[in-house]
Amino acid sequence: MAHTFEIEHEDGPARIGKLKTKHGTLSTPVLFPVHNLGAEGGWNTPRYWEKFPQINTAMFNASLLALNRRGHLGTILQTGIHRFIRFFGVAFVDSGGFLYRKYRLAFKPEKILEIQEKMGADIASTLDYPIDCKALSENYNILRTVNNAKLASSIKRNTEMLLFASINGYDPAVVRNIIKHLKKHGVFDGFAIGSLMPKYGSYSFLVDIILAARLEAGDIPIHVYGLGSPLVTHLLVYLGVDSFDSSYFIVASGKRNYAIPGLGRIEFKDLYKYSSHLKCECPICKTTPLSEIRKSRNLITLHNLWTLWNEIDKVKIAIRENRVEEYIAERLSKAKWAKRAFQYAKRRVRFRFPGG
Template sequence: MEYYDPREYDLAGRIAKLKTKHGFIETPFLFPVIDPSRQNRYLNIIDRVGFNAFITNAYLLYRRNRGERVNIHDFFDWRKPVMTDSGGYQILLYGSVDVDNKTIVKYQKEIDSDICVILDIPTGTSMSRVEALNAIRETIKRSWESMSLIMESDQLWVLPIQGAPYPDLVYYSSLVSSRIPYHIYALGSPTVYLEKYDYEKILLLTIIARRNLPPNKPLHVFGVGHPMIIPFLVAVGADLFDSASYILYARDDRLMFEWGTRRLDELYYSPCNCPICSKYSIEELREMNRDERVDLIAEHNLYVLMKEIKQTKQTIREGRLWEYLEYKSKLHSSLKKAFGIIVKYRDYLMKYNPLIKTNIHALLLIDSNSVCNPRLEINRKNTYKYLIKGEYSKLLLLPALSKPYSNNRIYNMFREKYCEFKILFYHPYLGLFPPEVSNTYPYFQHEIGRLEYSSRIVREIINTITKLRVSDLKIVTVDNS
């Protein structure tokens, strides 16, 4: 197999096997950050929770060991995959590091990392356009500079995409980078947006980058470590993430949940049944010594992150990632805005979204947002194309009330009464469709939450009827009084 092997698709998200020297990583995946100076304290925790890889900082390891070569798997006593960052985050924080790109690239080769990152220049969010463009050009220069060093390497190499906060510069950076043959691409500098819950911006920049990059190569998004946003980023094509959020939040007594974050002193009950929350009450966590509490909250946060990764994978397998995003969008106002980006760019998602899956599940039609589900929208478009090829001079429109729509009393009654009329069903989510498809997917395999007609569906129905050249139209309506 190739080093990256996608197996399941939904929207622009996918489940894939990423092959490294020390084993496979199933994506989507989040690399917990491990500080080289505190490795023993948290490695056992991330392993226990189920993370089979982590990321650490090669630059900090280089400084700690004064450049001395050390096998990273021996150093951490870890026989599974290890990813190393190059010091770009330190450049973002402090402006520079006391090592050059070639040195840190060679060092990552020597310590035997599985996934390595060249030393890029992050643009952050405070650079001017000129500064950001110069940072991109320097990163691109370094990517070519590194090629001679990594060509024969059996490691996976990552090329960071910079340009934030300027969408056009992210476009430029990703377009140029797509022509440079790295194994993995990574979008940099989203941390500030995450801290501000500006998920719209992160999604937009991720979409811009993903569209320009080779679809057969994974995309890493640096610094993403909250369960709220992970499935949204997966849906637009992100595969890998990394974050130290689990421990940073824990040191501040903050607990992650799928819907947000709460400080320990804000909680009376824990709405979580992970092993930590099942064993300790909120009161017990408050009363224990700080070091023990930090470790336990960090472990809780890791369990929540792992649960989100697994939940996202499950929805991809079921073909219900869109429905999951709909559900998530109702948990927080920032996620509602994020879902707006998903809706806006659904044409992009349609290019990757399989129309039907072998292990198909019924579509969950929740509210008017469900109309935009790409799987449903593609079916409507295909049905409309089919309809306008037919002859409908006499047309009877029936409301689709109960499944199977073509095998109920109302349909049979009107078919006998208006035998000279063609019959089409109309539905608040499915639009117009002929009786002969009413037993096929998704016209039969769907569940409805709230019946409401959106202006989008009404326009689609009117436009389609106009194209059918109907001379005699009869519409059966439902009396809801």
């Protein structure tokens, strides 16, 4: 097994770690903001790393780039993604398998891996076929995803690139078996769990799958795809997820929603109801009045991202001080859904991590 991850501190399943990559060592848990390079709508991800140098991660999508809608693929493969967008942090390049249902994509796993290697990904995840219901017909896609991971592990040439195996599963036992199998039949620097989004409303599903993965993966990092709103983030970190990616900060700003830690996202027209929570310390809010921020999608995006990143930093401090449960309980006390989800998670954690 590759030695790219080191655990520094644990508080129950939650943990602080170090993930070594070609573009630096990341302190985990860490967020990878989604960069929509190659997307149809164009680039609406601001160059946040120039404003906030501490946010040194980004998530790209290999399938979107492979579609080459904007004709950049050749240049990106030649110069590498970092030089292409002048970003010198850690680039996680997802296979983009989740687009396969939407666009009926049929890229071969070898092709996706080649793109990831040539574009200079620091972390690449294997091609997955997401599932969207608990049905036996989905077993075919689960199996294909497992086989892609094994294939990628056997043909990977770039030794500096970390490889995360993508996994999907509708059942905690299935997820555990997949991880057990992949640990035996491949070399992976992490496991990336997908297909959790459609079940968003069902927190028991989310909690049980993640906890199963966390238990089986042991000291190998766990990534969760596409979940990263301020409230869910707490839950993920509590359950021991080491990284996640999210376009939440862009999506929320598109709807003119302003993120407030512990409350989630609030529409600008309702912000007056939360005046006691409006003490944002981000560089945007400190220098620009809310009435101006409201008018700019970019400024809202930057505020939302900073808020999310900063909140994760706070949870990390709580982990180091062995008070992650108290911290999260307090943070989520005003959020109905997340509070119930956290209570369920606590019960499951007590059962699985006695004495933790």
